[in-house]
Structures are given as C-alpha cells and as structure tokens.
Amino acid sequence: MAYLKGGIHQNTLSGSGQGTLSDYEDMVDENTILVQRTLRSGQSIRYGGNVVILGDVNPGAEVTATGNIIVMGALRGVVHAGANGDEKAVIMAFRLQPTQLRIANHITRPPDNEKVDPELPELARIRDGVVTIEAFQTGGERQGKPV
Amino acid sequence: MGEIIVITSGKGGVGKTTTTANIGTGLAAMGHKVALVDTDIGLRNLDVVLGLENRIVYDLVDVTSGNCRLRQALIRDKKLEGLHLLPAAQTKDKTAINPEQMRQLCSDLKKEFDYIIIDCPAGIEQGFRNAIAGAEKAIVVTTPEVSAVRDADRIIGLLEAVELREPKLIINRIRPKMVRQGDMMSIEDIIDILAVDLLGVIPEDEMIVITTNRGESVVLDQNSRSGQAYRNIVRRLTGEEVPVLNFDENEGFFKKLKKMIGIK
Numbered sequence: 001m002a003y004l005k006g007g008i009h010q011n012t013l014s015g016s017g018q019g020t021l022s023d024y025e026d027m028v029d030e031n032t033i034l035v036q037r038t039l040r041s042g043q044s045i046r047y048g049g050n051v052v053i054l055g056d057v058n059p060g061a062e063v064t065a066t067g068n069i070i071v072m073g074a075l076r077g078v079v080h081a082g083a084n085g086d087e088k089a090v091i092m093a094f095r096l097q098p099t100q101l102r103i104a105n106h107i108t109r110p111p112d113n114e115k116v117d118p119e120l121p122e123l124a125r126i127r128d129g130v131v132t133i134e135a136f137q138t139g140g141e142r143q144g145k146p147v
Numbered sequence: 148m149g150e151i152i153v154i155t156s157g158k159g160g161v162g163k164t165t166t167t168a169n170i171g172t173g174l175a176a177m178g179h180k181v182a183l184v185d186t187d188i189g190l191r192n193l194d195v196v197l198g199l200e201n202r203i204v205y206d207l208v209d210v211t212s213g214n215c216r217l218r219q220a221l222i223r224d225k226k227l228e229g230l231h232l233l234p235a236a237q238t239k240d241k242t243a244i245n246p247e248q249m250r251q252l253c254s255d256l257k258k259e260f261d262y263i264i265i266d267c268p269a270g271i272e273q274g275f276r277n278a279i280a281g282a283e284k285a286i287v288v289t290t291p292e293v294s295a296v297r298d299a300d301r302i303i304g305l306l307e308a309v310e311l312r313e314p315k316l317i318i319n320r321i322r323p324k325m326v327r328q329g330d331m332m333s334i335e336d337i338i339d340i341l342a343v344d345l346l347g348v349i350p351e352d353e354m355i356v357i358t359t360n361r362g363e364s365v366v367l368d369q370n371s372r373s374g375q376a377y378r379n380i381v382r383r384l385t386g387e388e389v390p391v392l393n394f395d396e397n398e399g400f401f402k403k404l405k406k407m408i409g410i411k
C-alpha cells in the first residue's frame with residue numbers, strides 16, 4: 001500500500017502479504033493510497049488506483065481516482081471514482097453529503113433544497129446505469145468489486 | 148519575546164480589521180505591550196479604525212525599504228500607552244514588500260513587544276503571503292455564511308501547508324435569532340466543517356459600527372455584547388479559560404431519503 005501524508009510523497013509497495021494476495025486475486029487490490037488528513041477547499045488528490053481518506057473531504061476539495069474512493073469521515077466535496085471509465089468503481093463515506101458524485105462518466109448531484117445528514121455510512125455505485133446510494137453494510141452481499 | 152499572531156480570513160469584509168483593533172486594544176488595556184501591523188497595502192484601514200490616521204508620517208514600506216527606522220514609523224495610541232500601530236502604505240501595492248522583509252520586521256518587533264498582531268488583507272495572493280510570513284500563530288475570522296466558511300477552509304489549508312498549524316477560529320456577526328430559526332449557519336455547523344478550535348463568537352452589533360466610526364474600540368465598552376465577546380477572546384488569548392457563550396438551538400432535525408440527480 002502506498003502511503004501519503006501531508007504532501008504528496010509515496011512509498012513503493014511493500015512485499016508483505018503476497019501469499020494472501022494470490023489466494024484472493026480478484027478481491028484484493030494493492031494499488032491504494034491512504035490520505036491521513038482532511039482535504040480542505042482548494043486541495044485535491046488524483047491517483048491511479050483506490051484512495052482512502054482518513055478525514056473529511058470538504059466542499060471545494062476534489063478527489064479523482066481510477067479505482068474506488070473511501071472517505072472515513074464526511075464527504076462534502078466532489079469525488080470522481082472510476083475516472084478512466086470503470087463503472088464498477090464505488091464511493092463510500094461515513095457521511096455522504098457530496099457536492100457532486102462522479103463514477104466513470106456518470107455525474108450526479110444531490111437534489112436541490114434537500115439537506116442531507118446521513119447517520120450511517122453509505123455507498124454509491126452504478127446500478128442499471130444510474131448512480132444509486134445505499135446504506136453500507138459489511139458482511140452481506142459484496143459491495144462492488146475492486147478494480 | 149513576543150508572540151506574533153496573524154488575523155486572516157480569505158473573504159473580504161468579515162471583520163479582520165475590527166478584530167485586529169479590538170484584540171490589540173484589549174491586550175493593551177490589560178497592560179501588555181502591543182504592536183499592530185497593517186499589511187493591507189493600498190487599502191489601509193486599521194489607522195482609521197483606531198483613529199490614528201492623522202498621525203501617520205512613515206509606513207510599513209518605508210520601514211522595509213529602509214527609508215526610516217522602525218521606531219519612527221510606529222505610532223503610539225491616543226489613550227493606551229502600550230498600544231502601537233505600524234500603518235500600511237496607501238500609495239503602493241502588495242508587491243512593495245516581500246515575505247522575507249516581513250519575517251525580518253516581525254523578528255525585530257518581537258524583541259520589543261509582548262504581542263504583534265498582523266491585520267491581513269483579503270485574498271490568497273501576495274498580500275496574504277506577506278502577512279503570514281512572519282507569524283507564529285493564526286486567527287481565522289469568518290461569518291456564518293457559506294461562502295465565508297468556504298474561504299476560511301481554504302485559508303486553513305494554506306496555513307497548514309506553511310506549518311501554521313492549529314489556527315483558532317472567530318465567528319463574527321452571528322445573529323442568535325436567525326440561527327434559532329434555521330436561517331443562519333450555527334456555530335456547530337461551522338465547527339463541523341472547519342474542525343478547528345473556537346476562540347470566540349462575536350454577535351452582530353451596531354455598537355461595532357458606532358465605535359469604529361468614532362475611531363474607538365468596542366472592547367472597551369462595558370455595556371455591549373460584542374465588547375464582552377472581544378474581552379473574552381482577549382482573555383482566552385492570554386491563556387485564561389473562559390466559556391464560549393453559546394446560543395440554545397432547537398433545530399428540528401429530520402431525515403430525508405437521499406436521491407441523486409443525474410447531470411450527464
């Protein structure tokens with residue numbers, strides 16, 4: 001797992017856990033960065049892979065990833081998952097209150113005049129050609145495969 | 148050795164200059180030696196707000212470009228002995244000084260004053276970069292408006308990037324009644340987004356306009372709520388623990404089904 005904190009510096013992938021990787025090849029994706037801070041207005045992350053953010057994505061901040069985007073906090077800005085056209089990419093956030101969500105070439109926004117204040121983690125993904133949002137559950141049905 | 152604090156906001160007109168004047172006056176009234184530095188070159192205001200405009204001979208640019216000594220440019224306040232102003236130049240622009248000159252100036256002031264308070268211009272360009280260059284701490288001022296909070300967030304990100312970490316927040320012009328009615332962002336809403344420590348909350352108060360127009364500071368007015376709020380902020384700055392006045396809220400929160408609208 002590459003690693004990013006403060007600025008943008010990435011370490012190369014470490015070799016640990018290779019055995020596990022080959023056993024579950026289609027379910028494991030090692031190309032992921034961890035962003036250990038809140039992205040504020042005007043700040044952005046672009047990454048060829050998955051992005052996990054340990055913090056909020058504030059209004060005016062942007063995250064673009066070719067893979068999935070997980071926000072362990074409030075997602076209020078604009079995020080684009082599957083930016084190279086991957087329709088299986090998903091977006092998950094503890095508080096999904098985005099300005100705009102983009103998955104592959106679908107662009108969506110919340111309805112006007114509706115203040116959303118989710119209390120549970122939610123997941124956005126493309127289903128039957130439209131971006132849908134559902135409560136995020138672990139353990140049940142698999143929530144969209146990684147790239 | 149003094150403490151160097153920059154007052155900044157991103158968005159214009161939210162109360163940076165008012166806050167600089169009141170914090171400086173409040174600290175000086177407590178007996179501290181204070182220097183206020185106006186870095187809003189070309190749009191200087193702090194001298195007017197303090198009622199010192201007619202005493203200006205030299206300014207910030209005269210000091211940084213070596214036209215005069217620092218001591219010559221510092222203006223003593225009319226009433227408070229410990230309060231001094233280094234005015235901005237009015238006939239030049241933001242490029243008349245650079246961050247390195249500001250750092251030098253701040254370290255010179257630090258030797259003589261307990262507090263150096265820097266009034267930052269609006270924006271995120273050179274004026275902002277000059278203002279924060281020599282600062283050790285930052286106070287971000289916002290109003291309860293979405294655009295001001297957005298700019299404050301941007302500023303906090305920029306401050307963090309230059310290691311001015313953990314800025315303190317002042318929320319200005321709050322109207323408790325509007326907050327109660329759900330027509331204005333609440334303190335909680337703002338803190339939720341900005342995630343920084345709250346230094347204080349100043350209510351909307353016409354006494355600010357009245358005192359400012361007289362070249363006085365509301366912090367010395369014992370009867371006004373904004374004066375009280377500024378006095379609390381000054382005490383917190385000096386390390387005292389003073390509870391933040393909070394307005395009761397009963398926003399009936401209701402949950403709605405979330406839908407998304409396709410744009411493309």
Ligand SMILES: Nc1ncnc2c1ncn2[C@@H]1O[C@H](COP(=O)(O)OP(=O)(O)OP(=O)(O)O)[C@@H](O)[C@H]1O
Nearest residue numbers: 159160161162163164165269320350351352355356
């Ligand atoms: N709490 C308040 N209640 C009423 N009026 C206020 C309050 N705070 C500030 N004001 C008024 O708002 C105006 C703008 O304030 P101020 O000049 O301090 O803002 P600023 O952030 O320094 O602006 P600029 O970005 O132009 O430098 C002034 O006229 C001031 O008197």
Ligand SMILES: [Mg+2]
Nearest residue numbers: 163164187192
């Ligand atoms: Mg000002």
